[in-house]
Amino acid sequence: MSLSKLAAARGEDPAAKRERRKEARPGELLDAALDLFVEKGFAATRSEEVAARAGVSKGTLFLYFPSKEELFKAVVRENMSGRFAEWAEEFEKFEGSTAEMVRYCMNIWWERIGATRASGITKLIISEARNFPELAAFYQQEVIRPGTELVRRMLQRGVDSGEFRELDIEYAVFNITAPMIFLIMMKHSLGACVPQDYPLDPQRYLQAQVDVLLNGLCKPRDAAQEARP
Incomplete structure (x- = not known):
């Protein structure tokens, strides 16, 4: 039949x-x-x-x-850049403190991008950008710029509300994005090849990064003075 x-x-x-x-x-x-x-x-x-x-x-x-090339661009739009409207809407509706927003941002990024197949796109761009400058420029326009702007707005929110001290926001953005890029690179390079030598718990890693970002490494002056013999 x-x-x-x-x-x-x-x-x-x-x-x-x-x-x-x-x-x-x-x-x-x-x-x-x-x-x-x-x-x-x-x-x-x-x-x-x-x-x-x-x-x-x-x-x-x-x-x-x-x-x-057009296929690659469509993959990026489907998995990453096409989601910025959704993320911007979440930013506008977020009701917690900016410290809570930073923690939420980094953890939800891992759930939605870092832990998924889409995280490999970032590693691909880093490794092949020099050979495909048009695709690198596309990624810069579609992913890096809107992502950076969203993080910049988050930090500015903290400064404006008085939660954060005055910052060089254009560079403070990298304090948020760099740890996430490192986690992706570990996932797709050494962490994938020799995981026993590079055990990395993503949630624990992100928790440590957020704690340092929000609290710094130095104790408050009074606490530091009390700790001296």
């Missing part, structure tokens, strides 16, 4: 089934591309590999994404 007759016998509409499959293809291609880009890097990933993993022909891939 043909597939169409089998579908009809089951009460399914073959045309509707094909339409659902067609609508699902872009997402399937993006999932396959993300996996391969993270596994192999941008340069080593071939378009036909992405198509094969998604179960379609190379021609079908190019119907949706005319080049590997």
